[in-house]
Amino acid sequence: MTPPAVLVHRDQELLAKAAAARLVTRIVDVQAARGSASIVLTGGGVGTAVLAELAASGAREAIDWRHLDIWWGDERFLPSGHPERNETGAREALLDHVDVDPARVRPMPASDGPGGSDPEAAADRYAAGLRAAARPEDHGPVPSFDVLMLGVGPDAHVASLFPEMPALYDERPVVAVRGAPKPPPTRITLTLPSIQAAREVWVLAAGGSKATAVRMGLSGAGPVQVPVAGARGRQRTLFLLDRPAAAQLPPGIERIASP
Numbered sequence: 001m002t003p004p005a006v007l008v009h010r011d012q013e014l015l016a017k018a019a020a021a022r023l024v025t026r027i028v029d030v031q032a033a034r035g036s037a038s039i040v041l042t043g044g045g046v047g048t049a050v051l052a053e054l055a056a057s058g059a060r061e062a063i064d065w066r067h068l069d070i071w072w073g074d075e076r077f078l079p080s081g082h083p084e085r086n087e088t089g090a091r092e093a094l095l096d097h098v099d100v101d102p103a104r105v106r107p108m109p110a111s112d113g114p115g116g117s118d119p120e121a122a123a124d125r126y127a128a129g130l131r132a133a134a135r136p137e138d139h140g141p142v143p144s145f146d147v148l149m150l151g152v153g154p155d156a157h158v159a160s161l162f163p164e165m166p167a168l169y170d171e172r173p174v175v176a177v178r179g180a181p182k183p184p185p186t187r188i189t190l191t192l193p194s195i196q197a198a199r200e201v202w203v204l205a206a207g208g209s210k211a212t213a214v215r216m217g218l219s220g221a222g223p224v225q226v227p228v229a230g231a232r233g234r235q236r237t238l239f240l241l242d243r244p245a246a247a248q249l250p251p252g253i254e255r256i257a258s259p
């Protein structure tokens with residue numbers, strides 16, 4: 001795992017624009033090198049704003065959308081098309097507006113899907129899809145995602161990994177969460193080993209309510225108490241912040257600020 005680099009942008013809008021631009025560059029670079037790329041999406045305001053900025057950017061034409069695998073880091077276990085599903089937000093912000101290959105867009109199961117309403121079974125199905133997509137060189141049960149994005153909650157949760165909950169001890173790649181402290185209570189989430197299989201992990205945080213979680217996530221805390229502290233990529237970890245979210249950075253953390 002790599003020590004994180006921190007980039008601080010003036011405000012949430014600039015953070016979203018800069019992250020969208022970074023995403024284009026990363027996907028184009030990977031596609032040029034290997035033909036296809038894989039990304040993992042997050043819900044939340046900032047993550048969705050990044051997708052909307054990407055949709056609005058002329059640079060999106062540089063991406064070969066047909067050769068992009070799209071996964072999700074977590075999902076609220078709700079009926080298909082529900083406005084609170086992360087999938088719904090991502091489709092509206094970006095995926096409905098670009099020429100993705102539908103077979104390569106892999107939302108987590110919905111509670112009314114063909115596989116039934118059992119979240120544990122749904123988590124197992126998602127894990128099976130990840131396992132099928134993993135190649136021998138990935139050396140594990142999930143692909144080495146090229147970019148995995150994560151929002152962070154004021155309580156330091158990432159994906160649907162909430163502090164002290166059993167999912168943080170689970171070694172399976174994908175698990176169901178019941179009784180999440182933030183509604184809806186039933187969710188599906190990648191676990192930390194799956195997150196840490198990504199080549200690059202980008203933590204996106206805006207607003208002063210995230211400042212404590214960001215500081216704890218960069219201060220050597222344990223991921224069971226502070227899940228964002230476990231958000232680390234194999235090759236690179238970026239904390240992409242706005243100024244209020246960066247207000248309590250620990251000393252000595254690299255900090256590259258936008259004017």
Ligand SMILES: O=C(O)[C@H](O)[C@@H](O)[C@H](O)[C@H](O)COP(=O)(O)O
Nearest residue numbers: 043044045046047151152153159
């Ligand atoms: O499932 C959820 O409840 C949200 O997706 C959540 O995990 C979100 O990503 C973070 O709380 C950051 O949200 P914001 O970017 O809106 O602050």
